[in-house]
Amino acid sequence: MTEAQKELIKGTVPVLKEHGVALTSYFYKRMFAHNPELKHIFNMGNQQNARQQTALATAVLAYAEHIENPAVLLSAVKHIGQKHSSLNIRPEHYQIVGKHLLASIQEVLGDAATEELIEAWKVAYFQLADLMIGIEKDMYDQMIQNDGGWTGWKPFTIVKVVSETAEIQSIYLKPTDQGKLPKHEAGQYVSVRVFLPELHLYQPRQYSLSDASNGEYFRISVKRVATEGKPEGMVSNYIHQYFEVGKQLELTAPTGSFQLIESEKPDVFISGGVGQPPLIAMLEHLADKKEDKPITWIHGCRNPDLHAFKERVKTLENQHQNITSFSFYDEAQDADADVLVGWVDLAKIDASHLPQEANYYLCGPSGFIKKHFQYLTNQGINAENIHFEEFGPASLQLN
Structure with a gap:
């Protein structure tokens, strides 16, 4: 040029x-x-x-x-x-x-x-x-x-469906050809392709893998976003409505740079709404490794009934003394010591659980990420230690 x-x-x-x-x-x-x-x-x-x-x-x-x-x-x-x-x-x-x-x-x-x-x-x-x-x-x-890797679209069979909440389903998938699964990094995602009769189109969507790599199955956790008459939310709604054990979905291989960083630093996970899937994969990976470094888990959603993975996180917290979790509920009434009322507010978390030298992982809508990125940097956290995954096409330029 x-x-x-x-x-x-x-x-x-x-x-x-x-x-x-x-x-x-x-x-x-x-x-x-x-x-x-x-x-x-x-x-x-x-x-x-x-x-x-x-x-x-x-x-x-x-x-x-x-x-x-x-x-x-x-x-x-x-x-x-x-x-x-x-x-x-x-x-x-x-x-x-x-x-x-x-x-x-x-x-x-x-x-x-x-x-x-x-x-x-x-x-x-x-x-x-x-x-x-x-x-x-x-x-x-x-x-x-990668051993078991592929390019393009590959058919997978649904082997289990678990309702995490009234809005979120976890779908367990194995290769239809019974081949090997490639190892994926905690935090990565796959694309899923579904044919929508209403649009006469195949439609792809990215879903984070919501479990640590295990060589047995992939798990995605899908929130139903039913926007009537509009493509937005059609795929998630269609999956919830029509996909069950034995049905097939087409997937591409795992990818994505939002990954758990292997280090001796403490880890802090902060999610809102359906932002948990990549973070729960990271938490499961750390639990499998029996890490003893401090781990803080912070999640916010509307109410306890819509809190996916709540029991799993509590189980991990009880099994591993280094894990501490906090839950924020918008609609909480009589909150106990383990529940905080309102939207996620990091100022309500004791500073000991938000250490200066830690790796921070944020996942949620762009406004959620901006708010907490700003708070953390204002507290002196180095921006290079704050990692985030935004829903949908990237729009954030944070540094």
Whole structure:
């Protein structure tokens, strides 16, 4: 890419800041109109609530702002690569996306889209695409190298279903071909693909693995989010309604960078709502290793009846003196010593359970993560020791 082309890219930053979501919204409509088969790959719920358009606009803006040194975006690019590999994105998809993205820039900007500008964005896009393709190839190669690993969609059979609460089901899965399961890291996720008759589409969703790696089964814990008549929540609702022991689901191999860090530091787990699955996998892993370092478990939900894994955490706490748990309930009435009323408030936790030198793991909605990240950093916790997993497309830029 020439210096002149970089200047042209940087010149579009103000437009992207003001109209980025409008551009990406136009892009997705155009792409799906010309290539409707891609609807089987994209989460159409996130299309409807505009989260995917916003995430793409944020990514395009960041790339334009750092066109002089795109290496600073490597961490974010790897995160996107993990999402792509979990959806079986392949090199040819980048050609389709590039064609429609460039056409969208030209059609949205009109006369402002000079030949030189479109050429600059063409060079920039395919430079990024080549980087992504290389990163994802390495990820696919690693999946294959893992004992029992695979790429693409693989059928799994449901062997057990457990109702954790009225809203959350844990689904236990084994490979339909009875092959080996690859080892996964505590905190990773798989993609699940379901055919939705209402939409006449396959729809993928990511679900964290909610148990430590065991070589016997995968477990996902799915909250029913029934948004009537809308793709958002359709997959979880469909799974709850129609999937039972003996039925099949298609999965991609485990991936994701939200992983338990093996160290001698204490661990603090903080979750809200259905944010527990990756954290409970981490807790189970630590319990299996019989770690004796301090472990703090903090969870908040609406009421005790909707508190998934409550008994399991209590059992682990009773078995391991180093584990201490705290529960916050929005609708708690006569709270006892083990229950705190209201939303999760770390100020109500004794500082001894929130040590300065610890690894912190946050999982929940973006507002939940922002609130507690801010609190922890205000208490002097190093931001590098705070790790988080956000629901849906990434939107948080915390440091």
